[in-house]
Amino acid sequence: MKFPGTNCDEDVRHVLVDVFGLEAEIVWYKEFAVKQWDAVILPGGFSYGDWLRAGAIAARTHAVEELAEARYLGIPLLGICNGFQILVEVGLLPGALLYNDSGRFVCRWIRTVVERPRGPWLALARDGQELDMPIAHAEGRYYIDEESYNSLLLNAPVLRYLNGFNPNGSVHDIAGVGTEDGVVFGLMPHPERASEELLAPKMFSPGGKVIFESISYSLKRGW
């Protein structure tokens, strides 16, 4: 789904179509109808220029209201970076994403680890598997209060920055979170930039692959 200001749409399509052989289209938000799709990805970028707050305006569009319907129908939803910010903003995922504690935009490769993988986006990931990916954001510091953390995330799939790789001051080193069933998942790192060996710098491996392999596997098996 593409909003004004979304800028990773072509990258995600490239990976889905050219790397993993799925059928995928970029859908302009005005033309989005949830029932046509087996799975929906909200790619990164700066929807509405990040005016007001990252994801805040996109979260109030009709297209995003449709996503509540997707949740009801059990259609897999993935939010990457700005897409994650939108999913959090609209309440489909818990928590909030605040300004990085450095106060600056930061783009670099980091390492994460998956906990309790489940659902269509992490079906093929192992518990404790290490995933390397780049991040690129100014508002990526995940925040959630302790009570919600204990009630919502202790049983849900979570992606954490490995020790020493938390780039923004996120609580509990959280890089991504899912619903308990893992059907909705959101993360700040960019899996589409980490799906080909060619793009991974020395010392890192393309850790985003497993997410697209998982959705491919899940959809083919009939999610």
Next chain:
Amino acid sequence: MPLSPEEINEIRRVLGREPTVEELTMFEAQWSEHCSYKSSKILLRLLPAESRYVVVGPGRDAPAVKLFKDFVVVFKIESHNHPSAVDPYDGAATGIGGIVRDILTLGAKPVALLDMLYMGEPVDPHANWLIRGIVKGISDYGNRIGVPTVAGDTWFDASFNTQPLVNVACVGVAPLNNIVLGSPGPGDLIVIMGNATGKDGLLGSSFASKPLAEDTDKEIGAVQVGDPLTEKLLIDSLQILVSKGLVKYIKDLGGGGLTTAISETCADHGLGAVIELDKMHTRQKLVPLELLVSESQERMLIVVEPGRLREVEEVLTSYDMPYSVIGYFTENGLIRIFYKGAKVAEVPAKELARPRAVRRASHPPAEALKGLKPVYSLPQEPSYIESLVRLLSSPNIASKRWVYEQYDHEVGVRSVIKPGLGDAAVLRLLDGSLRGFAVKGDANPRYTSIDPFHGAANSVAECFRNLVAVGSKPIAIVDELNAGNPEKPDHFWYFEMMLKGVAWMAEELGLPVVGGKVSFYNEDYRGRQVKPTTTIVGVGRVQDVSKAMTMDLKEEGSAIAVVGVTYPELGGTEYLYRLFGLEEGEIPRPRPSSELRNAMFILKAVGMKMLNAVHDVGVGGLAVALAEMAILGNMGIEVSVDRIYARGVQRIDEILFSETQARYVVEVKSARVEEFKKLARRLGVHISIIGNVLDKPVFTISKGSKYILSADLSLLRDSYNSLERVIEGGV
């Protein structure tokens, strides 16, 4: 600069009557130095601009060069020095916006941005504020439009404390058959799309064509304000319009606003135009004069055949893209401007677009003699380790991570060699093949301020080497000449010499200068010019991006070799400045034939997969190049200075820190050393195998049986990573 009395007389002659206020304003905008190149265009003809790869040469908003037989690269450089001195955030941001729109005019897809920043010392509070604002401006704008900022150049010098140089470049790619090369014809409609016109940037080009005033705050109205979201929508909607073949011609509304866009389009195609100003969509109420010269950002002029207008309108509406149809082209060569039915201006397009060239007086100042002075009586050599640490922590050499991590350099999934690891960025085309390109920007303000001719030639050579070091074949360059006041002969001399230096070296290296920009009046309010600076951006062809080279050491036991001859050339070096406080002497000599020979050798060795790492020798000399390779690879080295092929050296610091041109350091795979030597002999290239890569974090240089420099890698890394501390702790 306001029009001179002679120019006003010239206008009277052109019109055959007294000009109206609107006409005078149009002439002032279009005849400004920024838009008309009136002081530089005679000399600019010296630049070689042809090669068999050039598809569109200088003259359009952007040139196009064949990267492969079916693919072009469109790239251009721009300066936003004056706006960035007053409002660093918006000044730098709108520089990015403008250069991207230049690329859009040929229908290419912008895929890479570069920023070449020559700024003040981070410890100076005002300069520090400028540095943060400039980088944040580029970060916020570039990131939001989804074009990765992949490379650049950064230099810190007190000369730029109040007047920084902000040079930005953009690279676009397109299949050869998709670029927009049509011409407008009589009757075609003139459509302005994008941002609503407002009062920002009124006569901004005129502001950029005079020295900075002491109270620059008053010039804030001349600085434009950027809106990256609209720019992103411009990129997206133009891509659709171009793919559907709906536009005949595209032009950016940049410096000089509507006046420049209309007059240049008409003059280039022998046309006239009828414009109804009141049809323009505006942000606020504007008078005709403001509508003519506002430099509101994110606006473009597209030329549409009347029969295709409906389809164009459908695309623009679906993208929520504001637009207005403001007029049409005519055959008679006259630009006629109307406002609510009344004619406010009638001007011949050719005369408006092309003022008479001015041949400025040019004379070297006495200060220029310092570039002729041999360096022969230096104090005793400081300890080599102290020298190396001071150089690695110099902001001009230290890692620029603080800068490039604020830029999204990954978006687009093309960035194969990312900032910090290679001498140039390497991007793939993403067309299903492994083809791609390399791009880099370079300058050395110290060289050009000491010796503008040789300094500018060295900028071309440095860029050439950086492109070669990643394994690409350089195919073309663009240049930005940042100079002082053209009306002062001792400022203009620097411009003239820099331009001649670029022309000479480009010719020698067989690189066409396909486009560029001139920025004058870079002086402070006391009339002192900032260091005159020649910035070169070059593009190289990469057949297989998976073979592109980085500079980090990779394998224990492989050999370290220096390619090229080392001369005692400490004049103008970072070493001489950081250790002795001297900025003088003969700067390193440009060596075009060695450049060509050594480049061919490197490209052959890369193609035959003999090498693990390549790094050009630049600022800081051999010792710094070696240290960078070790730090980035996190591997140690053990080398000996005795084996370095050098001529005429008397001191070890001349070997370690001379910035002699046409040199590279390479890591040769241990099993390929003999082949490597043989290839060098065959091509007549001087190489020296000077040592080995180690698996432990120690950096040692020996002479005879003695270590003359031995350091733990972590000490060097700490110095190399000091820029963030310097900038963040600077206030």
